[in-house]
Amino acid sequence: MREFGAFDYIIVGAGSAGCVLANRLSADGRYKVLLLEAGGEDSNPWIHIPLGYGKLFVDPKVNWMFQTTPQPGLNDRRISQPRGKVLGGSSSINGLVYVRGQKEDFDAWRRLGNVGWSHDDVLPYFRKAEDQARGADAFHGQGGPLPVSDQAEPHPLCDAFIAAAQEAGHPRNDDFNGATQEGAGYYQTTSRRGLRASSAVAYLRPARRRSNLTVVTRAHATGLVLEGRRAVGVEWRRDRELARATAGGEVILAAGAIGSPQLLQLSGVGPGDLLTAHGVRVIHDLPGVGADLQDHLQVRMVLRCAQPITFNDDMRSPWRMAGVGLKFALQRRGPLTVSAGYAGAFLKTDPAVALPDTQIHFINFSTTKMGDKLHAFSGFTASSCQLRPESRGTLKIVSPDPFTPPAIDPNYLATETDRRVTVGGLKVLRDIMRQPAMLPFAESEVEPGLDCASDDQLLAYCRERGSTIYHPTCTARMGSDPGAVVDKRLKVHGIAGLRVVDGSIMPSVLSGNTHAGIVMIAEKAADMILEDARAV
Template sequence: MDNEFDYLIIGGGSAGCALAGRLSEDPDTRVCLLEAGGKGDGLLVNVPAGAVAMLAKPVNNWLMETVPQKGLNGRQGFQPRGKCLGGSSAINAMVYIRGHREDYDQWAALGNEGWSYQDVLPYFRLSEGNERLRNDYHGNDGPLSVSDIRTDSPFHDYFLNAARECDIPITDDFNGEEQEGAGVFQVTQKNGERWSSARAYLFPHLNRPNLQVETLAQVQRIIVEDKRAVGVEFKQGNQTRTFRARKEVLLSAGAFQSPQLLMLSGIGDEAELKQHGIPVVHHLPGVGKNLQDHPDFIFGYTTDSPDTFGFSLGGIWRALKAMATYRKTRRGLWTSNFAEAGAFLKTRPELSAPDIQLHMVTALVDDHGRKLHFTQGYSCHVCLLRPRSRGSVQLASANPDDLPLIDPAFLENPQDLEDMVAGYKITRDLMHAPSLKRWIKKDMFTENVNSDDEIRAVIRQRTDTVYHPVGSCKMGTDEAAVVDPQLRVHGIDGLRVIDASIMPTLIGGNTNAPVMMIAEKAVDMIRGQVRAG
């Protein structure tokens, strides 16, 4: 039947595309992928620097916001999320980071058998097609192309030399034996083009007769009969359609919309569902709880250096000239992911793993790029990798068209603020090392910030997300868990959640590569086989 499949996948983002591509490898398995956004192709997506036109605009982007944050002086935070095939991997900064080995060992220690670092490393390798690094930590034949950045920016050397001046070790591989240090990020690009999850896993296989992809398909609810997920109801244009799943429904709508869809389908905390008049299908109080995200502060400077992005006459002229270079060689300014270099550092020497991450950006970033400054500039993010604060995702209403209420609870745990203060000081010292300080024309945000109280104040005034929400359908065996270690929803047959929401704790790094790893591992769980060893 045209509306019946073995697997229905909700969400064509980083996890959903990987699931669709892998599960449809079996010609006897019928797979349907449902995506609320569009095709996720075209110049804005494929040209890396095009991300600047999508991050803060309604182009392939849900443009979500948080509820007012107590820890941020009552400000609402901004939460861009990809809305197209490829999901957030179509609009992100393409940084290929896996996190620290201790993150996954902690997952296993929490009762999630099969999720230790040694368990997940083979799936990272299975996913990865690294162009340069060839060793036991990396894969070279996977669909996700990982390459060195091709901007040829001198700011890489300025940043690394400043790190040396601060006695920070230099690394050429944040995903190898040791994460700590400063280096230039590898990126999910191929030949200078963005390599989203859709380009890696989905687009090469759209001609498979057993794979159906529906875009502009906004899922309304998961259909559950006798405690088993059997189908999905979705809206496409003016039409409401129903597809059935013979085997399983796979929910990959992300850390905000996966819990939202569970609740809209009657799966969640009974009291919250009744507030919105939603019939309770299964009481599962952990849905939408345990939300975690990286709080992030940005230093910003204007500069006379022409080797940065900027809305000055010189900067615009340089960008126009760089178009010819990009067309000919797929190198230069237009290949930039903006966050080109970075570091993983410890705020205290006794820590066993880095607790802050830096992203060095070759542009002046203010309010996620929504506030423009007509000058050349550069920036440095500092984010807290393992915040103690825990937030939530709740329904705004029973209407699927209403975005959920997002509360990451930034800085609500007092220790998070103190750790951010320590990270601020380390980053300030790095920015003021001779190799970088010489390029500062004006300190835009921290010029008169000196005392610890002044640092705390500017952190509360300017901190927001660095786009890594996780944990809202956490994996585990305790009462707060939403899925088991096989990613099956507790109490509901035929339903799994497969995306960043299942992470029980936030990993120490960018979350995109781990989400594709989770999808690769889920494929083996679904099939009952092991491809990676």
């Protein structure tokens, strides 16, 4: 065992949250910080090209390539759960869409007793993080580390989709992160001048020159070092070498909604029966570790385009592909700068509901599943995603071996509400696709197809084709009830010197894409950690 030394703070995971923490905790030079990342450097060029996410979904060099357990609600299919295994974590392989969620999401967290987590409490941290291309206002910040940019250029398909949504009775919305979320418009992205701005680029890269910050890549954490019920360090394996470092201040888990609960369970903190069954000595029986897993399920519609203007068409032509590459190289514009949602919408499946319950992602290409080759025909995709699923699942170790992936069970479509809203989302989306503005473009519906008409048929299609939209959360949720894992300051109940700071602490999944929310969580956590250090 190599003794790596003593630090004030050890951060496990250099993803969306870990890079933020590494930057903020090392900023004044007072504290010695160690950042551990199981993956390598973010040197793959496809990481930095926005549309490169399609290649990264199937690259085990930068992706954990997790899969769920067979899902009863999805015809017992296993669903891919890609997670970043590289500096920047999932922010290096995600779809770049910048969405914070609804004001009411955070107010609901506060109503559960999590003081300091209402929308008014967290908005300053969203603004602190943001370098908004449109400038600062009551909802947005400028000059922060995280670039938030408009799409490089409009697209006729996206313009038609937005117009069709308005024809269907939905408002236009040019800022999903402003006063209201409802409506259709273009997404903003975490990019700058046509390149991805992951947490590694935005937060870690400027901090790596600091002498008090040590970054170790290819360091797979194998367990926490505990003295009784206090975390005092972390052990990891790098290549064939075992190493250990100690923390005089705190150990901070930022390994994500899969990695953080797995490491807690491997270290003896979690459901006692589960740990005992796998030969792990129980240090603290904390039943909520790995419980309450939530994820967003998306169901996609594929349409054949009546005009050769999709990225599918670009890919079929060597001349057009050369033009795409040249446009990106010279101008940082064109199809290679497109995020996983080019345009989109937040809509209600029932006029009676108070808030949008469905998110739409609209993209100017089509494929059978993410990471596959594009279809040979001119096609585009529109997907529907229920924003606030009721279904909750679990994350459980299946072995004491830290290199064995855990059992991931999101328990998709387990409730009647989830099934109804998911079907309703497809119906709303199909209504938009049939509006006059789409008629010059939507030649035919390839999936699910017009023979899929009744609610029962649409539900069957959801079960057969539904998949994750990559937002696992809530596996170490914040709260004060017996099922909670961390308190309102993200300290692990019953274990001193240990916090969790990532998407796993969410009491419920946000109404939208999760990266922006996780960056906010880390910004707020960094302030809390430094406040607590000054109070000692």
